[in-house]
Amino acid sequence: MAHIPAQRPSKLATPMLILALLVGAVMGALGGGLLILPDLIASAGDPDIIENSLDTQAYNGWGGPTGYFLIPVLYGMLCGMFLALIAAAGSFIGLAIQDKKQPARSGNDQAVAAGAGAAVAGVLLALFVIWIIGEGLTSVFVIGPVLMALCFIIAQLALIGILRFIDKRDPALREAI
Numbered sequence: 001m002a003h004i005p006a007q008r009p010s011k012l013a014t015p016m017l018i019l020a021l022l023v024g025a026v027m028g029a030l031g032g033g034l035l036i037l038p039d040l041i042a043s044a045g046d047p048d049i050i051e052n053s054l055d056t057q058a059y060n061g062w063g064g065p066t067g068y069f070l071i072p073v074l075y076g077m078l079c080g081m082f083l084a085l086i087a088a089a090g091s092f093i094g095l096a097i098q099d100k101k102q103p104a105r106s107g108n109d110q111a112v113a114a115g116a117g118a119a120v121a122g123v124l125l126a127l128f129v130i131w132i133i134g135e136g137l138t139s140v141f142v143i144g145p146v147l148m149a150l151c152f153i154i155a156q157l158a159l160i161g162i163l164r165f166i167d168k169r170d171p172a173l174r175e176a177i
Contacts, residue, residue, distance in 0.1 A: 004107030004163045015162045016114075021081050022087035024152060028080020032073040072093035083125050090121025091155040107163035108167040111156045118155035 061092020095110060104110040124142040133139075 004160065005167055006107050006110050007141045007163060007166055008112050009099050012162060014053040016088055019100060019158050019162065020084040024084025025077045026078040028076040030077020031080065036069055036072045049104055053078040087118045087121045087151045087155065093117050100155060107160065111159040114159040115152040115156035118151040122151035
């Protein structure tokens with residue numbers, strides 16, 4: 001990997017928060033869309049739904065003038081943003097712990113610390129998701145590692161991107177001032 005200069009964790013907090021909210025909204029929208037996809041496909045050729053769709057007073061599944069299918073997507077976006085805030089907090093805590101123990105020599109070290117913090121927060125996310133969906137303890141062993149790996153990868157790649165952006169932006173700002 002190319003050397004990326006390390007930054008102070010306080011300088012990374014705002015970009016990490018913004019990026020976490022964006023990634024959470026996208027992942028939540030995808031999750032909400034995937035939840036309703038089977039119903040949309042199943043009701044696509046239903047003659048009763050097609051017949052009732054001309055009646056504005058009839059509830060006709062996921063279609064209609066208001067587009068009921070958007071409701072799970074919007075709820076998914078909100079839940080994804082909330083869950084991403086938890087992972088971002090874990091990522092920032094990982095950066096802060098690393099900065100207190102021994103400041104990072106490179107941005108790659110910071111990215112690994114952020115990923116580790118997000119992976120630890122992924123355990124909390126897995127427990128929260130399992131509590132919401134009401135599954136048993138055995139699903140912890142499937143959902144937990146998947147969320148931990150996903151949080152680690154996304155946090156590490158996001159922080160590398162942020163550090164590269166800051167590294168390119170700072171010289172341009174110094175020249176402009």
